[in-house]
Amino acid sequence: MVESEKTKHTCLRLEISGADPIFVKGTWHNSHFDISVTDGSSSWICNATEEEVAERAAQWDQPVSEYLELAERYLGFQQPNSVYGFSDALEGSKRLSWTFEKEGTKLEWRWKCKPSHDSKKITVGILDFLLEANIRLSEEVVNKTRSFEKMKCEAERCLAQGEKLCEEKTEFENATYAKFLSVLNAKKAKLRALRDKGDSVRAVEEEESTDKTESFDSGRSDNEQSEEEASKKASSSKARGRKRAVRS
Template sequence: MDSTRHTCLRLELTEQVDEKAKDVIFIKGTWFNSHFALSITDGLDAWICNASEDEVEERADQWDQPVSEYIAIAEQYLGFRQPGSTYSFLDAGNGSKRLSWTFEKQGVKLEWRWRCKPSTNNKKTTAEILDFLMDANIRLSEEVVRKTQSTERLKIEAEKCLAQSEKLSSEKEEFESAIYAKFVAVLNSKKAKLRELRDQLSKQEEARKSPQEDASSEKTESYDEDTGNEKSDEEPVESLAGTSKSVPATRQYGRKRKNA
């Protein structure tokens, strides 16, 4: 299906004789995939240019371009004024005008020209252009209103989000402060408990060591006392001479066995 696009260009033209004198024309373009149509008015007179498929194909072949590329470039330059391009709208005889514009391609300056014939109904052609401009202006105004309203809504939402973000940030700081205070309290409590347990273990260790030291001391004293009061294993025996003499028990036992 052949798609249709519409453009309208307000073009200021400078006369070659007097550069200060400027004529204003409006160029309405209707663009198809393989051809286009132009309606031009200066507010008083009007002109039209209907570029057929054959004419467009012939021009595209002259410039060694596909038709789609030729249409795209023409729409680009006649839909929006391009900086650096020279536009002209000069007499071509019999009331016709020659619309031309220049552009560069691969360092070469090119000029495209199209002959525009006088409109058979100036008022109708001019009115169609003005209606299109009015409709476009209304659509743009409505779009501006929608964009403005959308911007205001986004602004309000942004302010709400900012306020909520600040609130959340404040609550987060308060929460972190409270949690930190609780953590410090728990940590100090744990430290105190650990110190208490350490003191208890230290006291229990001292209590275990104290009886062992006392017992060791008692054993040492008992051993010393037993050594000082140790009884002699020697038993008194009567000697042959009738005198008492201590003889070791072992020796006495030996004598008994011998006497036996």
């Protein structure tokens, strides 16, 4: 489907049960539409005027815009649940029809297509439209493919960069952890040295304290011994004095 500012163009390869496929080209305006149909050898046209479209829309209790939108939907894309027909009518005309459901009721729309006075022109016009549409679609596919390849390359580059950053992050973490362990072990060694030094100092202090206590006890024993000897001497002198007094 190709869309311009005021009109829309559609071209449908319509599969009809029991008949060869036909091509239906539609030009959709705000209040009317034109249809060209070809089977490859003959062609037909339907120029629905504003009055005809308004009358049909009124018959179905629909606004003109809604009627045109529904017709464009069924003649722009073949709807799988719709039954299409392209039957003979009077004077070489054809009747293009399709069915749809509304509120649970199956309905049918029909439009009469008159034989074209220049079948070759109609057929060539439809083929040109299909060719242009195919070229545009091909260009769009090429552009989208290029965009996809570009996005793919960019994604691969980002993935490689992400993996590199992940490796650098891992290396940085390992190096940081190694430095941390080195500092931690040095701190532990220093703390152990300080602890050992503290234990040595406490041991020396305890040893010195023990020596002082023993010296004090030894000095005290000597004094007590001297006092005992002096006391014994005094007692002996007193005893001798008493003996002398008795003898006198």
